[in-house]
Amino acid sequence: MRPRVGVWLFGARGSVATTTVAGAAALAHGAPPAGVVTAQPAFAGAGLAPIESLVFGGHDVIDTPLAKQVERLIAGGVLPAGLNALITAELAAAERNLVVLPVAATQAEAIRRMAEDLRAFRLRNDLDHVVAINVASTEPPAEVGFTELPELRAALDAGTPLPASCAAALAAFEAGASFIDFTPSTSIRPPVIREWAVERGLPFGGQDAKTGETLVKTVLAPMFTARSLPVHAWSGTNLLGGGDGATLADPRAAESKNVSKERGLSDLLGPDVAGQVHIDYVDPLGDWKTAWDHVLFSGFLGVRMTLQFTWQGCDSALAAPLVLDLARLSALALQRGHVGSMPFLGFYFKDPVDSTEHSLTVQYDELVKWVQAC
Known part of the structure; x- marks a missing residue:
């Protein structure tokens, strides 16, 4: 029996996230899976969660309804006309799982409350695994001046701020979710953030998806x-x-x-x-x-x-199928008990974590080799 997988999107009401949710629903209604690499025969039999079974939720700073965002994307030619009428139920289901980012006195409190949102999402939907993917706006470069976990924890408790993408990653790890950064933001670049994931026995990957x-x-x-x-x-x-x-x-x-x-x-x-x-x-x-x-x-x-x-x-139409791929592959990594970085996902990224390989064909071979390893 394949596990039930939740996909938690940071930036859940943006164009990429909305196209992902709407696209997954369209695939369930019979749309062809153009751009979805994991729909290829090489990935069959690997135990990947079916796209139609993915459950979506997420954080955002705005509360514009997903249905309105879909209407905007249809008007812009990103999504096909009439799709909104076909996927009303799926949009409503995802809407119930979207949360406005909490406002807290300290970032430590914000991380705790975000992690609670992810745990509640998992329990409410009876999920076996949750994959968190950052599709929020790109941040300016930032330095995280901590090298040890106790130092980082003490700084957070004292009110020292981290980049928002780092806070998102830590919230995901605290909730027992894997984390993928679709952006070039700071998030999992600092070794101390990665160490937090390893301590929790969780996988992470990225960064900056290559779509064009x-x-x-x-x-x-x-x-x-x-x-x-x-x-x-x-x-x-x-x-x-x-x-x-x-x-x-x-x-x-x-x-x-x-x-x-x-x-x-x-x-x-x-x-x-x-x-x-x-x-x-x-x-x-x-x-x-x-x-x-x-x-x-x-x-x-x-x-x-x-x-x-x-x-x-x-961009959104190029990105959305990759988000679906990464959700399925990250869930498979969780299912296999993978801990730490996922360099075999380099096929999807401009700046792949723990990999200096950039040739697309070599990266594809590495991805397929990992998927078929079991």
């Missing part, structure tokens, strides 16, 4: 290496609208994103490749994004050549 430009890069860059074609420069421009674009219009938040976007290329091609990644906010684009890349390389006898590509897509 970086996804293409991690396919093309190994091609140049395999064909012995030196790459001299690789520059990219990203145009984003919607909430993600508005967040990344802040240079501090964009710094977190740019670091993770550039890391893979550096690891694949070396540090001497010139060029940068730029992110520009274009509000009228809404939930859609466009990326344009220019690659300068040389061929036989030093002949200079270029490759250019344009990627245009809907």
Whole structure:
């Protein structure tokens, strides 16, 4: 008998989370699973929780009803027209499990109350496992100046604040949930936060899902290496609208994103490749994004050549099936008793935890190997 799995989303009323909940409901009504990697034959028989059985809940800072968010996404072309009428019951079920982030005097109290929300979600829905996934807005880079758990606990009790993403991770661990960071925020980067997870015997993974430009890069860059074609420069421009674009219009938040976007290329091609990644906010684009890349390389006898590509897509629609994959895979890790980082999930991320492998095909092979290990 497959376990009942809950998916707790931090940022549960945002575009990615809403598309995930609506998409899971649409799949249960017979929609094709485009973009859902775990629907491939290679993952059959692994004991993954069926998508239609996933139970959704989460935290957010706003209380806009999911149904209203779905209407907005339909109007923007992100979700198909008429879907809202088909999935009314599923949206209502998820709505009952959504909670506004608690306001507390100290962050230690906020973490405790968030953990209580996750435990209540698990009990109310009779769940065997809960997977927490951070799909909230990207935070600016932050340092956590603690290296030992007692020091961190004492600082929290004394009122020293942590980045919100770190608090979310700790709340998940306190509630016995695994944690995945879909963003490049601080969350599980500090070793002391990871140590908290290990102490609780829980898995964690991330970070910063690759859904567009970086996804293409991690396919093309190994091609140049395999064909012995030196790459001299690789520059990219990203145009984003919607909430993600508005967040990344802040240079501090964009710094977190740019670091993770550039890391893979550096690891694949070396540090001497010139060029940068730029992110520009274009509000009228809404939930859609466009990326344009220019690659300068040389061929036989030093002949200079270029490759250019344009990627245009809907970020939420690209992200949602990955959230479903990660929920199913993280639940499988919990079921198998996996403790600590999950580098085998690197296939999904720009900056994979505890892995320096960025080639998409190699990452896919590593993921399938882990899934089929049992």
